[in-house]
Every structure is written in C-alpha cells, then in structure tokens.
Amino acid sequence: MNWLMAHRTASIAAANLRRRLGVSEDSYIDVFAALRRCGLAVMGQNMPNLFGVYLPAGSGRHGGIFLNAAMGEATLRHTAAHEIGHAEFGHERCLADEPDSFLGMPRDKWPEQEKQAEAFAAWFLMPIRLVKATLTRLGLDIPREAADVYQLSLHLGASYLGALRHLKHLRMVQPQVADGWAKVQPGRLRTRLSGQRVQTPPRVWDLTALTEGSRLPVEQGDRLIVRAPWLGSDPEFIGPDAVHMLAAPYAVAPGEGAEFDVTGVIDTESQLTVTSFDRRQAWSVTLMPTPDDHRGLIAAPSMQVLVGPASGVRR
Ligand SMILES: [Zn+2]
Structure with missing residues (x-):
C-alpha cells in the first residue's frame, strides 16, 4: 500500500470513528475523550524508547493502548490517535516504537499497517x-x-x-x-515571534482580533502575544491565577497590545479577558485546562479499563 492509498482509507476511517464517537469536526479534537469512548484499555507509563504500544484484544483480554507518559502533549495526542488507528483497522500489535523499528526507515518503506495508522492519526486529529x-x-x-x-x-x-x-x-x-x-526550526520561529533570543518561551501564540473568542489548548510555559491596538495603553486583564501579564512586552510596542505568560497549570476552563484602561474595549479567549503532567486521561489515579473491542460488546 502506498501513502496515497493509506491516506484515502484513513480519511474515511477517521471520519467514521469521529461520527460514531460523537466527536465534532469543527473544534479541537479531544483525543482523550475519544479514547474513553472507543472501548480500549489505556495506560500511561514511562517507557524509554517507546512512543506507544497497541495490543489487540485476544482471548479473554481487552484490547489496549500504552502511551509513553513522558512525551509532550502534541506527541502524546498523535501517538494515541495512531494507536486508535491500529484498533480501527483491526491491525496486529504495534510497538511504536523501538529504536530499530520502522521509525528509522524512510517513510515509503514503512510497513503497510504503520502507514495506515500514521495517516489515520493525522486525519483523526486534523479534519479538514x-x-x-x-x-x-x-x-x-x-x-x-x-x-x-x-x-x-x-x-x-x-x-x-x-x-x-x-x-x-x-x-x-x-x-x-x-x-x-x-x-x-520551530525554535527560530518562536525567537522571531517572541522577540526573545534568550529564554525563548517553549510555545508562542500570535493572537489578533480574528482569534478573539477562540478556545486555546494552552500549556504551562506558553507565551500569548495579543495584538490589539484598540485596547490602547495600560490595558488590564482578568484571567486565571496561572496567567500573568508582562510588564514590559517583548513583541508588541506600547499601546499595540499585551503579552501574557502561562506560568502554571490551568485547572478548569477559564476566560482571559483583556480590557482597555477605560474598560470600553475588550478582547477575550477561552483557555482550555492543561493536564498538570501532560498526561490527559492517563493521569487518572487508577488505570481506566474500558470495554475491549473483542469482548462481544458493540462499541
Ligand atoms: Zn504503529
């Protein structure tokens, strides 16, 4: 199977699964909510050299996914969706991936099942x-x-x-x-955007009037640049405790907006609202909660064992 065919089958399978699980195609895909609903046991562990593992259901055993809990959020999300892909296609076990596995190969040499799962992850998380x-x-x-x-x-x-x-x-x-x-290098983009050559923030959001009203999947350490000249000088803000306004912004000139750092964990969905000094103008976004250790579902204290696909229970 070539990549083109892998993408064709994956795009259909991903759309079908989203529909079956009731996952909207219009907003940020909550892969952990999908995991909860899709009938696989999910577990997080620190696994050196492994992104994730998919084990299909066997006799008397639920199908399951192990995720490397030490990965960052984006990698964790991608790996989770990749393993869901294996389950959806009814693949054999996947170890994604040991150092000598397919990941070291050129992409066109990947095994068929890996191409499909990888394409599935992209289509599932990024619907058109x-x-x-x-x-x-x-x-x-x-x-x-x-x-x-x-x-x-x-x-x-x-x-x-x-x-x-x-x-x-x-x-x-x-x-x-x-x-x-x-x-x-994304690092160069972050440096240019943040205006900070040293101690460049790990992620830098560039926000404008158009992004007002967005729901942002922020993380601890993020920099939020808000370009909002209509807020004038000395804007004020209301937001969660973990968000701090920079007294001296790096990227926006005085009177052109404001900058914020997310210095801690945001426990619950919160509004960040920036207002002009006279309170007549405002700009606002919703900050999504950040799992405190980037582990999402697998941060739950007990392992969540759900219904396995081969248990006879229809998903
Ligand atoms: Zn795989």
Missing part, C-alpha cells in the same frame, strides 16, 4: 473542516509561510511537522514548499 476553520481564524485561506503552520499547529494541538505534513496531503501547501518549511 477544523483545519479550514482554524485558518480562517488566523486570517488565512492557506498558509503563506512557515510561521502560519506553526500557529495552526498550536491551535490544532499538533506538532509543527505533523501539521505541515497534513497540509501537504490536504493540498494546501505545495510539496516543494512543504519540503522547504520542514527545514525551518
């Missing part, structure tokens, strides 16, 4: 309607530069390269352009 809606919020029809892909990846909860690869499949970025952007 969500990608288009997010681009619109960024003021774009298609990405114009690497920085656009970076911003899109933050909103989608994907890695920079994962988002870029998917945009190529969606034909929103030409292959040769994508190859060039793939060489751009």
Whole structure:
C-alpha cells in the first residue's frame, strides 16, 4: 500500500470513528475523550524508547493502548490517535516504537499497517473542516509561510511537522514548499515571534482580533502575544491565577497590545479577558485546562479499563 492509498482509507476511517464517537469536526479534537469512548484499555507509563504500544484484544483480554507518559502533549495526542488507528483497522500489535523499528526507515518503506495508522492519526486529529476553520481564524485561506503552520499547529494541538505534513496531503501547501518549511526550526520561529533570543518561551501564540473568542489548548510555559491596538495603553486583564501579564512586552510596542505568560497549570476552563484602561474595549479567549503532567486521561489515579473491542460488546 502506498501513502496515497493509506491516506484515502484513513480519511474515511477517521471520519467514521469521529461520527460514531460523537466527536465534532469543527473544534479541537479531544483525543482523550475519544479514547474513553472507543472501548480500549489505556495506560500511561514511562517507557524509554517507546512512543506507544497497541495490543489487540485476544482471548479473554481487552484490547489496549500504552502511551509513553513522558512525551509532550502534541506527541502524546498523535501517538494515541495512531494507536486508535491500529484498533480501527483491526491491525496486529504495534510497538511504536523501538529504536530499530520502522521509525528509522524512510517513510515509503514503512510497513503497510504503520502507514495506515500514521495517516489515520493525522486525519483523526486534523479534519479538514477544523483545519479550514482554524485558518480562517488566523486570517488565512492557506498558509503563506512557515510561521502560519506553526500557529495552526498550536491551535490544532499538533506538532509543527505533523501539521505541515497534513497540509501537504490536504493540498494546501505545495510539496516543494512543504519540503522547504520542514527545514525551518520551530525554535527560530518562536525567537522571531517572541522577540526573545534568550529564554525563548517553549510555545508562542500570535493572537489578533480574528482569534478573539477562540478556545486555546494552552500549556504551562506558553507565551500569548495579543495584538490589539484598540485596547490602547495600560490595558488590564482578568484571567486565571496561572496567567500573568508582562510588564514590559517583548513583541508588541506600547499601546499595540499585551503579552501574557502561562506560568502554571490551568485547572478548569477559564476566560482571559483583556480590557482597555477605560474598560470600553475588550478582547477575550477561552483557555482550555492543561493536564498538570501532560498526561490527559492517563493521569487518572487508577488505570481506566474500558470495554475491549473483542469482548462481544458493540462499541
Ligand atoms: Zn504503529
């Protein structure tokens, strides 16, 4: 099976599963909610050299997924969706992946099942309607530069390269352009955007009037640049305790907006509202809660064993 065929089958399978699980195609895909509903046992562990493991159901045994709990949120989300893909296609066990596994091979040499699962992850997490809606919020029809892909990846909860690869499949970025952007280090984009050469924040959001009203999957350590000149000088804000306004912004000039750091964990969905000094103008977004250890579902104190696909119970 070539990648084109893998993507065709994966896009259909991903849309079917989203429909079956009641996962909307219009907003950020909560992969952990999908895991809860899809009938697989899920467990998180620190697993050096492994992203994740999929074990199909056997006699008297639930199907299950192990995720490496030490991974960052975007990698964890992608790996979880990859393993769900194996389950959806009824694949054999996947170890994704030991150092000598398929991950070291050129992508066109990957085993058939791995191509399918990998394509499934992209289509499940980045449905075309969500990608288009997010681009619109960024003021774009298609990405114009690497920085656009970076911003899109933050909103989608994907890695920079994962988002870029998917945009190529969606034909929103030409292959040769994508190859060039793939060489751009996200760190350089963050430095340019944040205006900070040293102690560059690990993730930098570029927010404008268009992104007002968005739900942002923020993480501890994020920098939020709010470009909102209509708020004037000395804007004020209301937000969760974990969010702090920079007294001296790096990227926006005085009177052009404000900057915020997410310095802690956001426990519950919260509003961040920035207002002009006279309180007549406002800008607001919703900050989604961050799992305190990036582990989502698997941070639950007890392992969640759900109904396995081969147990006879229909999902
Ligand atoms: Zn796999």
